[in-house]
Amino acid sequence: MTRRALLASSFAVALLAGFQLSSSPAAAQQCGGDFRQFLAGVKQEAVAKGLSANAADRTLAGAQIDRKVLSRDRAQGVFKMTFLDFSKRVISSYRMKNGAANMKKHGDVFRRTEREHGVPAPVITAFWALETDFGAVQGDFNTVNALATLAHDCRRPELFRPQLIAAIEMVQNGDLDPQRTTGAWAGEIGMVQMLPEDIIKFGRDGDGNGHVRLKQSAPDAILTAGAFIDHLGWRPGEPWLQEVTVPQNLNWAETGLGKTKTGAQWAALGVQPRWGDISSNLPASLLLPQGRKGPAFLAYPNYNIYLEWNQSFIYTTSAAYFATRLAGAPRYNAGNPDPGLNDAQMKQLQTRLSDMGYNVGKIDGILGAGTRAAVQDVQQKLGMPADAWPTPELLNRL
Structure with missing residues (x-):
């Protein structure tokens, strides 16, 4: 899941009471209620922003609520794998081989991307591999339905409603087919999984055909990813x-x-x-x-x-x-880490740390930033090596 979708899934947004009515000129229904009335409000807002009514109609005419999207949104898995387990799973010999082959195949585009945006080929290629296996697995959710569903849902309309309007702009530009374009459940599109607003802002035509089509065109995806990473503040010529x-x-x-x-x-x-x-x-x-x-x-x-x-x-x-x-580095030295905690033990640790006054966030079994910081502080106070790695020994000491 990319930064945009992760941001969507982690927002602590209340079900804003009174948010369904807007004081905007369009007085558009912002979320919830009758779905067709909601779509009419989206069209009204899109036209007010300068998009054509025809493009809005073509985008929204067949839009439907996708219950599978809501199910995915409400039942997102939590990230509990260790670094060694996850990295060994996702950095396969297949991906190494195909990553090298793609950097060679699209060498001209990668060189152009680094020249214009400062981002080297291995950085983009790693994201390309992890997001979609170089375009092989891009998601099969209808993009318009996914965005309309999440925008209509009142959990995070302020995030997804603008994405739905951006999708209308993409339809107007000829870069999205409302019936056929598919992607991730959170509305991300293409080989590097980007949301419509980011595609509008940072999309680049890498193959020179006059369009930005991140699903079909590797050059478009490469150059667009470079532009986006550049925007995030990449420092050219420096390591990561x-x-x-x-x-x-x-x-x-x-x-x-x-x-x-x-x-x-x-x-x-x-x-x-x-x-x-x-x-x-x-x-x-x-x-x-x-x-x-x-x-x-x-x-x-x-x-x-x-x-x-x-x-x-x-x-x-x-x-x-x-x-x-x-980029040529050798396989890491995995070492011999101390055994970690299972899910129940991690939740027990988080509960204990929370009772001691540490802010570990939700008791969810995830070794997040708050839990790592608390573990390191407690280890130091107990005279243990303060490396922020929670072990059964630490749990027993507490």
Whole structure:
């Protein structure tokens, strides 16, 4: 799931009372109620924004509520796999081989993308692979129905209603077929899974046919992804992630996202690269996805762009690592991490941490940022190695 869909799924938005009526000039029904009246309001708003009534009619005429979309939205799986398990699953030899082949096949487009937007081929290729297996698995939900369903639903209309109007603009431009265009359940389209508003803003015609069609055209998808990543703040010519070895006498409390030293400072502490050279002058965080006995990475400023694309630490670290592999880095040293916690144990730990006054968010069994920070603080107070990796030993100590 991309950053846009993850953002949609994680918004803590109440069912805004009184939100169904609008004070806009169109006085359009914003969500809920009769579906046809809702669509009439969407058309009215689209026309008020300069889109043609014909395009709105062609887009919305056959739109229907998709109950499967609502089911997916309300029953989203939670991300509980470890970094080693997830990365081993998604970074297969097939994807490595096909990633290299696609970088060669579309070399001209990748070189143009890096020239215009500063984003190197391995970064885009890793997202392309993880999102859709290079276009092979793009989703089979009708895009207009998915967006209309989520916009009509009153959970997050402020996110999805603009996407539905953007879909009308895409129909007007000839870049979306309301009957045939399919994608993810959250309305994302194409090989790199982007929402209509992002396609409108950052879509690029990579193959020169006058259209932006991310489902069919790899050049369009590559160049558009580059433009979007550039917009997120990519720093050209800089690394994003680098596997390192770490000394066992390191102060583990200084590791983790948000705690930075320059590459030179980490090197002075005994941190050494497994591939390439440490960027001495750049700030970097030392990431230990499964504690001090597992893989270790320096995350440079460009790593933050991955968190903009998708806010899951495990997904982003895997995607960033995958990109380093496509760039020539060796397979990581998996090490021998201490056993982690199962779902019930993680919830027990979160409950205990919450009772102690830590903000771990929802008791959901997910090792998110809040839980990692709390674990690291408690480890330090208990005199344990503060590497933010929760273990049965820590749970027993609490």
